[in-house]
Every structure is written in structure tokens, then in C-alpha cells.
Amino acid sequence: MANINEFDLIEEYFAGQVASYGVNLGIGDDCALVTVPPGHQLAMSMDSLIGGVHFPKNADPELIAERAVRVTVSDLAAMGADPLWMTLGLTMPTSESHWLAGFSRGLFRAAEEFNLCLVGGDTTRGPLAITLQVHGSVEPGKAMLRSDARVGDIIFVTGNVGDGAAALAVIKKQLDVGKSAFGYMMQAYYSPKVRVREGKIINAVASAAIDVSDGLMADLKHICKASGVGAVVEAERLPISEPVRKLTDPDVALAWALTGGDDYQLCFTVPPQKIARLEELQAKHKLDITAIGEIVRGPDCVCLSDGRIVECDVSGYKHF
Amino acid sequence: MANINEFDLIEEYFAGQVASYGVNLGIGDDCALVTVPPGHQLAMSMDSLIGGVHFPKNADPELIAERAVRVTVSDLAAMGADPLWMTLGLTMPTSESHWLAGFSRGLFRAAEEFNLCLVGGDTTRGPLAITLQVHGSVEPGKAMLRSDARVGDIIFVTGNVGDGAAALAVIKKQLDVGKSAFGYMMQAYYSPKVRVREGKIINAVASAAIDVSDGLMADLKHICKASGVGAVVEAERLPISEPVRKLTDPDVALAWALTGGDDYQLCFTVPPQKIARLEELQAKHKLDITAIGEIVRGPDCVCLSDGRIVECDVSGYKHF
Numbered sequence: 001m002a003n004i005n006e007f008d009l010i011e012e013y014f015a016g017q018v019a020s021y022g023v024n025l026g027i028g029d030d031c032a033l034v035t036v037p038p039g040h041q042l043a044m045s046m047d048s049l050i051g052g053v054h055f056p057k058n059a060d061p062e063l064i065a066e067r068a069v070r071v072t073v074s075d076l077a078a079m080g081a082d083p084l085w086m087t088l089g090l091t092m093p094t095s096e097s098h099w100l101a102g103f104s105r106g107l108f109r110a111a112e113e114f115n116l117c118l119v120g121g122d123t124t125r126g127p128l129a130i131t132l133q134v135h136g137s138v139e140p141g142k143a144m145l146r147s148d149a150r151v152g153d154i155i156f157v158t159g160n161v162g163d164g165a166a167a168l169a170v171i172k173k174q175l176d177v178g179k180s181a182f183g184y185m186m187q188a189y190y191s192p193k194v195r196v197r198e199g200k201i202i203n204a205v206a207s208a209a210i211d212v213s214d215g216l217m218a219d220l221k222h223i224c225k226a227s228g229v230g231a232v233v234e235a236e237r238l239p240i241s242e243p244v245r246k247l248t249d250p251d252v253a254l255a256w257a258l259t260g261g262d263d264y265q266l267c268f269t270v271p272p273q274k275i276a277r278l279e280e281l282q283a284k285h286k287l288d289i290t291a292i293g294e295i296v297r298g299p300d301c302v303c304l305s306d307g308r309i310v311e312c313d314v315s316g317y318k319h320f
Numbered sequence: 321m322a323n324i325n326e327f328d329l330i331e332e333y334f335a336g337q338v339a340s341y342g343v344n345l346g347i348g349d350d351c352a353l354v355t356v357p358p359g360h361q362l363a364m365s366m367d368s369l370i371g372g373v374h375f376p377k378n379a380d381p382e383l384i385a386e387r388a389v390r391v392t393v394s395d396l397a398a399m400g401a402d403p404l405w406m407t408l409g410l411t412m413p414t415s416e417s418h419w420l421a422g423f424s425r426g427l428f429r430a431a432e433e434f435n436l437c438l439v440g441g442d443t444t445r446g447p448l449a450i451t452l453q454v455h456g457s458v459e460p461g462k463a464m465l466r467s468d469a470r471v472g473d474i475i476f477v478t479g480n481v482g483d484g485a486a487a488l489a490v491i492k493k494q495l496d497v498g499k500s501a502f503g504y505m506m507q508a509y510y511s512p513k514v515r516v517r518e519g520k521i522i523n524a525v526a527s528a529a530i531d532v533s534d535g536l537m538a539d540l541k542h543i544c545k546a547s548g549v550g551a552v553v554e555a556e557r558l559p560i561s562e563p564v565r566k567l568t569d570p571d572v573a574l575a576w577a578l579t580g581g582d583d584y585q586l587c588f589t590v591p592p593q594k595i596a597r598l599e600e601l602q603a604k605h606k607l608d609i610t611a612i613g614e615i616v617r618g619p620d621c622v623c624l625s626d627g628r629i630v631e632c633d634v635s636g637y638k639h640f
Contacts, residue, residue, distance in 0.1 A: 024361055024460075025463070025465070028466075028546070029399070029465055029466050029467075029546075030365060030395040030396075030398040030399050030466070030529075030530060030531060031363035031364055031365040031395050031396060031398075031399045031401065031456075031463070032363070032364050032365070033361045033362070033363055033399070033458070033463055034361065034362050034364070035361050035362070035460070036356050036362060041344055041353045041354065041355050042353070042354050042355070042356060042362065043351035043352070043353055044351055044352050044354070044407065044439075044440065045350060045351040045352070045440060046407045046408075046409050046440060046441050046442050046451075046453065047442050048409045048411055048442045048444045048446075048451070049444075050411055050444050050445070050446030050447075051446075052446070053444065053445055053446045054444070075350040075351050076350075076351060078350035078351075079349070079350050079351045079353070081351065087364065087366045087453060088366075089366050089368045089409065089451040091368055091370055091449060119364075120364065120365060120366060121366050122366050122367050122368045122451070124368045124369075124370050124373065124374070125370070125373055126368075126370030126371075126372070126373045126447065126449060127370075127446065127447035127449070129411060129446060129447075129449060131366075131368065131409040131442070131451040133366065133407060133453050136351075138353070140344075140355070143345070143351070143353055145345065145349055146348075146349050146350070147349075209350075210350060211350060226348070226349075
């Protein structure tokens, strides 16, 4: 395939726009210009996905792009923020039309789901890497922080935990899996449900929240550390999906759920006096959430099974 | 050197803060939370610098970090925006304390010069690469765009052009250079003057602006294309520094000035009726600016020397 220059590349593959609030000037000048909704704070988060580290270099570019958008938007979901804009730093060894067409398709499909407008970025030559920054708005003082969990709060998680780790095991071909389960796992890995909707709803009652990217216990520990508390999770209450249960034995499934990461569910805490309100919201919005434990005096953050502590590495994904 | 994990790394090397407006929540949660000055637009720009492509992999990390901040901030300068915050995507093969200490020193030194607060980012393992996003504020409708140059406008440039290309030639050891000139060149490359102050001042009179990163003629052509005009630059008026004149013969110096790039000066256009006001501003603020040509009917964008067109490649830096 012919290589094309940066300007043509941007024009051809990244000028597609998703309508979103407040874009005054998009791609094509020295800066993008945007307007934050009046009276709101801007929430922003950056994620880098490196070829050969966070995804196989030969992975389908459409899937990589979709995953990149989703995992980055997940940080907005964890704050209860409303997605608005994104910027893309794309580094590639060569600019290959077929690859770029796929990448652009996946990027804009995911962007559209969250009404994210691509307003700028940089394309460079080098080892394959994707850096995305997402921007969203939130009412002042209303973002869900990691630091506001209190002793007695109930710990919840959205959806299932363990799907991300199971999917990774399948992708790495450590496990045989049937056709329908394979589809489920591929979707869990490349197109994880991102809980933007849920984040905005639970924001009314949650004291603290985080998205499960490093692993449930590691991420819960981030909440505990920031809030100066501890946590007890009950193994028997963990929502583990049917495909994961079928795929492996209960011990491995539990380990995946507790330490696997890549789930992009929200883990959040709710004060006891707000549980009734949460249940109303759950019924009204059909929220898929599960109570899995309780915030206790710190600093320990443990999982109990039949009253005994489950040994697990809670240090999470090692970046180095 | 011992490797350290991501959380300790951030705490140790990147928690240093530069005071800037509107930081509600910095590093350490799922998102940063910031407040844009009321009634202002947010300007943002992302730049990636790849090890082995944009800088030598074994270059001094302090210098790389300083350069990364400066070249990225240059995009804010070109819009006339006020720098506020930055985010950092840092990818490294290993987390080496000595390297990180130097990188952090250079990063915060440059950040302090522009009152840029590091509010978030991502650190990952992989081939050396730096992605920076900078954010600044500008009054609505006041940003200098590329698209507002008009026939008859006078073209100006800040400082000197050609220093960036000369410095690169010195770094690549294509040229012998004396000790004092070497220092000048190193500074031009790793610590280019960034025209934030000038950008804010000329914003009162300029019709269009861009920063010279791809090369003067290539960047001027971006203005011409966006504005639907042409341009004539006079070779004899180009501000070329004494060290560059001494380093090489006039033809090479002219080529560097016209096509070299990496200067990070501002190239801007001013309507004839605002030239008197610009001269007042120049005197008052001791602006280092030079008139180099005029906007004409499009689409040609040329440099004349003694009335003849100087042949030069105006397509600029090839990213692929």
C-alpha cells in the first residue's frame, strides 16, 4: 500500500465528525477550540495503548481502535462525567491505507456511541502506539472521587467481573473455548461495555467510584487508600458470568474476578442511608449492579470466602 | 537501576505541582478535574515525540522533556492562548530512576516558565515516546486562526528563522561549530524560545497566525490554504541569526530559514490598517518581529530573491 502524508491522512481518515456540544474549532489548526458547558467542570483522562504490550501488533485495527476509545471513556464513566471530546495521538511504523481505514471505522463507531467528537491530535511515525485523551463535563463538586468512601458504605459493582481476564486467556490461546463463548470473550475484550450511563445515574448516591481496569481488589484498594478505609468483599456475592464459570474451575474464575482487570465495570460505594434511593434508581433504570461487600476500618482490603481470607495479589496490573 | 511500579513512579517524579488557575483535582484519580476561566474557550493541542524519530533515544532526558513541553506549548502561542494545564503520556522500555529524575526536572522547569500544571496522564511500558497535551484559555472568538489572512495583509515572523534546522545539522554532526555557537544551537534545539507572550500581544492586531514547526514556507502555506490566499516572502528580509550566517553559506542559510522547521517562531499576518497599532505594541513590549512579505491573491506561496522565485520544497516535514 502507498504511504500518504500526514495532512492527507488526517483529511481522509480522521475528519469524520461526531456531533457533540461546544466544538468551536476541530481538527486542522494549531489548537482545537472548545467551550465547556457553562458552570461545569471539565474532566479529562489520558490512556496509552502500546502495540506488543497492551494489544498484539497484528490485531485487527478496527477492534484496537474501538477498545482504545472504550477503555479511555471508562475513566469518564468512573467520575460520573458526560463525554464530550477526544484527541488522538497515533504512532505507526507506516501509514497503511487498509489499516487506517479499519482503525478509523472502529474509532468513530465507538466515538458515536458516546457522542465523542474527535477534535485534534497528532500522527507520527514510530512503533505502533495509541494515546487517547477524553474530555467530559460534570457539575462542580459532583464528580465521584476515590477519596470519599466511608466506613459502613456498601460496595457495589456493575455487570460481571472476570470477563476481561477470561477473554485475555482465550486471546492468548491458553484456553479452548466454544464458538459462542469465543464471541462473548472477544466482545468482552475488544468492545467492553463502558458504564457511562450507569456512572451518571449512580452519581446521585455513590460516595466513591473507580473503574475496574487493574483488577477489582487492586482498584478497590485505590479507593481504600484514597479514603483512608478498608474493605471486605464476599467471594460468594461476586457476579461472575456464565461463560466464565463454564470456561474454568471456580478457583480460577474467582482469581480472575478479583485480580484480572480489564473489566471496565464500575466499582462504587454507597452510604447505608442512600441504599433505598439506589434501589429505586436500579428499578427505574434497570441497573445491572451487585452488592459485593462493605467498607470497614482500614487499611486492609480483603476478600472473604466462607469467612476465610482469599489469598490474592491485590497489587494489580504491573505497568513495569 | 531498580524498576519501580507506576504508582510510586508517578508519586516520586510527577507529583510536583506548578500553580495554575482552575485545578480542582490533579493527578491520582480516574480523571483530572479543571475549571476553565468563566466565559473563555479552551484551546488544546497534542504533540507526540518518538524516540529515534524526533529525538535520539540516548538524548539527555532533561533536554527531551524541556523540548517536548516547549514545542507543544508553541501551539497555544500560535492561537494567542494562555497556558493552563498539561497531561503527559510517557512510554518507556524500563522505568529507570536516573532517567526519570532528569526527565521530571526538565518537564517541570519548562512547565514553570509557562505556569502549566501537570494534571494527569498515563505511564506505560514500550518503545520510548512522549505525548503531551497542553490546554489554555482564550476569549471567545479571539483565537488567531490560520483561516483569516486577507490579500494585502503584511506577513511577520518573530525572532529568527533557520536556527532549528541549523541546530539539527549540528546535532547530526554534519557541521563543525565553535564552542559558543554550539551552545546557541543546543539551546535553539532543546530549549527553543516559545512565543506565548508575543502571541497574546499580537492577538490584538493579527488576522492569522501559525507556529513555524514544519518550515516557514510550509507553515505559511497552511495559512494560505486555510485562508484561500497566496503569499510573497522576500528573501532579503528574512531574519537569519548571526550564528547561522557564520555557520554556512548564504544559500544553505536561506534554505534552512525557508524550509528547515523546528523554529517555533510565530508567523502571522496583520492588515495594513493595523500596522501602526502593531508598531506601538512592538515599541511598548519590545517585540522581536520582522515584516517578511505580503499576502497576495492565491494560491501560490513563494519566496522572491532579487525578484526571482527561490526554488524550495514547501511541503514541509514529512511525517511518513
